[in-house]
Amino acid sequence: MSEESFDAIIVGAGLAGCVAAYVLAKEGADVLVIERGNYAGSKNMTGGRLYAHSLEKIIPGFAKEAPIERKVTKEKVTFLTDDTGVTLDYHNGRDQTAVEESYTLLRGDFDQWLMGKAEEVGAQFITGIRVEEILTQDGKVIGVKADGDELTAKSVILAEGVNPVLGEQLGMVKRVKSDAMAVGAKELIELPQKVIQDRFNLNDDEGCAWLFAGSPANGLMGGGFIYTNKSSVSLGIVCGLHDIGSSDKTVPQMLEDFKNHAMIKPLIEGGKLIEYSGHVVPEAGIHMVPKLVDDGVLITGDAAGFCLNIGYTVRGMDLAIASGEAAAKAVLAAREKNDFSAQGLSSYQTLLEDSFIMKDLKLYKELPKFMENPRIFNEYPKMVADIMQSMFTVDGTPSQPIRKTLMKHCKEVGYMNLIKDGIKGVTSI
Ligand SMILES: Cc1cc2nc3c(=O)[nH]c(=O)nc-3n(C[C@H](O)[C@H](O)[C@H](O)COP(=O)(O)OP(=O)(O)OC[C@H]3O[C@@H](n4cnc5c(N)ncnc54)[C@H](O)[C@@H]3O)c2cc1C
Structure with missing residues (x-):
């Protein structure tokens, strides 16, 4: 067992984990982040749009230095059948404050940048190693086991994403059911900048967020999406996991058919496939939020089910960022009292209840059923x-x-x- 005891060990260098590390290290806490991927963002996937508000409050003006792609000014929602498309198209040319803006981004670049920001203020990162086990003593979390090594910490933040195996191991998260999940498949298609702007009717750095309901998910719960980046488009489909068994099409086939739809094909004509990814996304809203705090441990981001699919927009990244910040603040409060028990960390729950996270999850509590x-x-x-x-x-x-x-x-x-x-x-x- 390692002699050193960190104030916090964070499992996972997604947005929740990187932000928690940044907030903690900035206040002088001793933090270690362990990420199984070879770099932050290497395992992470998103459709493409980050609502800036939560990160803007933590790193004001972040969009000026972060590797964002385009500022979203065009919103489109389309009802798609095999041979038709009816679209609602909204162009927002109004001035927005920094917290109101949203950006398209690519996680491989963005998460690495965020990890770099946390490292700048003193957080330590280990990549390419998976946390295998959470260490407990007398029912209290005291560290993690990774790559055969036991590392101790006063607190552990689980930011492990949508499949919270470690949270389950601790009995805090119930095994996630298939009807609480959707599966996403996405292609990143490279196109010249000018071509993207012409085809999507965009100026310079403007971007388009476009969601599709209907045929992309073969008429099942889900839909399609296109987000424009600087010189690529993120195109994909999402389909309810429990529906896939009853579908006469596979997910890759749904994606292929979506790309070949008469309305979509001309938009990506001549493009080069540069990345293909698949990922699960939590869809059950507040109904899947687990026990969030226990002695020495907190759960954050997708691992806590903090994701909202409202039909016309998908939000998980702004919730991951805000919940990572809340977890870090709770650890800082516990550090001041030198009490890392569930009681000492309980301000996490209060911070979440007072924030948009729990309020929005409660507001949309009936939506998963409606969907x-x-x-x-x-x-x-x-x-x-x-x-x-x-x-x-x-x-x-x-x-x-x-x-x-x-x-x-x-x-x-x-x-x-x-x-x-x-x-x-x-x-x-
Ligand atoms: C198809 C799709 C489209 C989406 N579109 C949008 C969108 O447009 N806008 C939006 O806001 N949200 C969107 N989301 C949701 C959003 O991507 C997630 O909510 C967000 O990435 C959650 O961040 P996170 O930090 O909690 O988890 P993640 O980003 O998944 O990070 C978890 C990290 O933990 C690591 N990890 C896991 N287990 C271990 C372990 N045992 N040891 C070490 N490391 C571990 C993983 O490798 C990963 O890096 C979409 C999701 C999908 C799948």
Whole structure:
């Protein structure tokens, strides 16, 4: 067993882990981060958009020095069927404050930068080593076992991401069920900067965040996404894990079909595939939040289920950053009292309750259930496309009042379904 005892050992150099390390080390705490990947970000995946607010409060002006790709000014949401697409397109040319902005980014670059910031203020990182086990004594966490070595610490922050094996080992996290998860597959496709700007109608550093419901996930819970980077686009699909067994298409096939959709193909024509990745994403919101604190240990980021899929946007990174900060602040408070028991670390829970994290998770608590409704991914995209087709087809037959056209297509889904789903949809967001 190592003689040295750190104030905190952090498992995982994702956003939650790197931020926790930065906040702790900045206040003079003795911190070690252990990351199984060969560098921070090497194992991490995201669709692509970071809402800046939580990191902006920790490192003001970070976007000026961090490797961000583009500032998102264009939002698009499309209902996609196999042969149609109906899009809501919002261009935001208004001035925004730094906390209101959002950026596209690539985790390989961004996480390494964040790890560098933590190292600058004194945090230590070991990469390429997996934490195998959490060490306990009399029911209290006292360190970790990694690569055969036992390292002791007054506290351990679990920032291990969506599959919290160590949290489970401690009995704090219940085995995650498939209906609480979605699987994502993503391609990074290289294109010249000018081509991206022309195809997505963007100026210089402007970026586009584009979500798709309907056919990308084969009509199952999930959808597709495209985020524009400087000289590449991040394109992918997400599909509910529990639905995959009943799908007649594999996830790679869904991705292939999405890329070949008539609406998507011209956007990536001539592009070069430079990266392919797959990852799981927590989808059950507050229902999957585990026990967050115990004697000598805290759980943060995706490992704590802090992720929100609101349909028109996905948020996990801003929650990972804010929860990493909260965990670090709780360790600093415990360090002052020299009490690293669950009671000594309990300010973590209070900080989370008072922050947007728990408030937003509570606000959207009904949403995961609402998203299980297959009509959202199947019948509604088709209904919207049928309405559009009727409105824009002029073939010489006498026109119908728009009211009648709308009623006809709504009837196909069922008025009661529409009313029920409408009420449920509105009350769950
Ligand atoms: C397809 C997809 C699209 C998404 N789109 C968005 C989006 O557009 N915007 C957004 O905000 N969020 C998005 N998310 C969610 C977001 O990416 C996550 O919420 C976020 O990455 C969580 O950060 P984290 O630090 O908690 O975990 P991670 O980034 O997963 O980091 C966990 C780290 O722990 C390491 N680790 C795990 N176990 C061990 C161990 N035993 N020993 C050592 N190291 C270990 C891993 O290697 C990893 O580096 C998306 C997710 C997916 C999958």
